[in-house]
Amino acid sequence: MKSIRKIASMAVLGAATFAYAGTALAQTELDFWSWRQEDVKAYNEIIAAFEEQNPDIKVTFTAHEATSYNTILTTALAGGAGPDIMHTRSYGSLEAIAAPGYLEPLDGQIDLSALSADELLGTTLRADGHVYAVPFASQTIVVFYNKDLFEEHDVALPETWDEFLAASQKFKDAGVIPLANGLADAWTMEIMSGAFLPNFYGKDFFGEVTSGATDFEDERFVNALEKFSTLKEFMPQGYEGVDYATMKQLFNVGQAAMFVGGSFDIPTFVNAGVNFDIMPGPAAEAGGPRMVATWLDGGYGVNAASENKEAALKFIQFTATQPFAQMLTDKLANVPAVDGAEISDPMLAKVSAMHEEATPYIMLVAFRFNTPTGSTLLQNGLQELFTGKKSAEEVAADISEGIKSAE
Template sequence: MNKRHTFTAKAVLAGAAMMVGSSAVAQTELDFWSWRQEDVAAYNEIIAAFEETHPDIKVTYTAHPATEYNTIIATALAAGEGPDIIHTRSYGGLEVLAKPGYLEPLDEQVDMSLIGDVAKIGTTLRADGHVYAVPFASQTVLVFYNTDIFAAHGLTPPETWDEFKAVATQLKEAGVIPLANGSAEGWMLEIMSGALLPNFYGSEFFGEVTSGATDFEDPRFVGALEKMAELKEFMPDGYQGVDYATMKQLFASGAAAMFVGGSFEIPGFRDAGVNFDIIAGPAAEAGGERMVATWLDGGYGVNAASENKEAALEFARFTASQEFGQMLTDKLGNISPIEGAVSSDPTLAKISELQGASTPYIMLVAYRFNTPTGSTLIQNGLQEMFAGSKTPAEVAHDVSEGIKASE
């Protein structure tokens, strides 16, 4: 949709529709695009709260398929079109939109004093240091488990890798799928790796590999991949054809007892009526490190070519407010980066506690800036590993060489 062509007509029609007594109130219409299809109802509620205090602005939220969103938004912006408000990805995903000038720099136009510097790294363009989107939410990779199934089989949440495999074995012998995760979609294998690998390669690895002190052929990383490969026997039958939707359905229906996913899954599992709890990925051994991987999930940007830029900036200011942060926490079940947004939800409180021992979600945070991205490399490699066509060492080699070639 091209605002240059539709703005005048929209303004006239909106003005006619907003007649109050003998005066007309002009209403600016903003389009807001996102990939968060599961959040449509919640965003509409949040938008309604904004519109109550901004009766001259109407916001329409459109959610596109997550796997197609990057292409959809990039294509629209390259054509000089697209929405006024853009739900951006973070880190490298942000840079591909900000670097060509598609996004409006916000740090001098939006008060982000309630948002910490670490969160803003994910929406900052490295080339000029400007912030191009208001940070959205932090996400955490976790292991979900069905509390009813665990209770029925007398199981306690595993703390170590050996305990994790022992629990999975007992579930499998009882006719329950231990792990809902499949390998049809590479991005979900990357999620799985984010939950399981760090406790094997350790808290020092991220800093060492990003500084060049080591690479992904480091024995710690290869060994972590070898451990992850041990889970094949606990995944669903035909796991190579099990996609994201099927994974969630297996867990939500009670067919599978555990699911490795992001904290963004919480609202959906609750809506499905699942009795679940969460744990960090298991420690490599008793007393070992037990971390969760975290990342900034994205931000709210403004189309630099928008005909409605001032109204869009007003909405961006709203997304940086404590009011918005609280609504995002309460309605979306996400941990907001905005100071003062506190959740009474015990699960979110537990995630906040788990984040006290965290490591960056490595490929997203550090290696999504160049082509091929680290995520593409690890996703392809993990699919090959689970298909049996490559060994963990070969996957690590390909990842390491691919990242070096992209730098």
């Protein structure tokens, strides 16, 4: 009898142990979509830290091609599918998926106290005032420069527009491409314009054009376009066909002295081993401000149709914390939106310091809510300007008319 009881007891214990093990191993699986293909390794490391504290949740990070990401994501969400959690873009791009009800409102469900009102503005739907994503980082437009080439050719770092043109001419005369940037990818022209236009149209223009006190045919904006267009003399031969990948390669291998891009490009050049540094765009004149254009890059949102909403919200709460912000800056060289992270990377600290003279990245922040977007109008206009198809006045008129007619 003892033997039978012992065997029965062991069987019960074994069943209980198996049941417990099954419970311990059960995981809620979350899909996380993004456009950040270059950040897969870092995000997997960040996710691993979350999973260590939350062993009942498994997060799979999938990075799609950046330019097609919005279409892929919107198509999936419209079909009632898509990921549980997702990288969202900000401002108008966020509204495109928040307004139809594809995103879960986060205010009241997530502690957003470590984020500023300005940052939350980029992930807030104007129609209802709710926050639909946790902001993740700001981006800043800077001028990257090759320190070795500047030293080799004895070129002083330019502070003013005239000095920038003189430095570019000196490189060109020496057979070095002054600016790696090209026209093929229209969005990179908008990025490039963010380093130069603000210092010509000035600090007050953004507020005036967004309030309706002026428009893009304003003399300040036309003048800024005219000045900017002169840089085509210092871009690569055949610049009309130079795309983003080629620009970066020209800078990586030392064929180009400068590259205008976003702070998001820093890891690319670090990983390539380029001896580079960064500076803001040049002042319009001596003693003038050297403003940098900044914007909220995007956020982390939850699919309103997710069957795993509780676990998804738990991950999103993690993205609104200081430990997450610290990993974001340490692993991805971003200036995090969440307060409390210490920026130890000297290059990133420089970017953060430049924010003392910051201005909004104008079209993304204020004019990407309707169709045609301000970005589309500016990008198309800059391509026409730099290829000589239209004058600065014509481009400015097209932008102004397009924005006024946008729906």
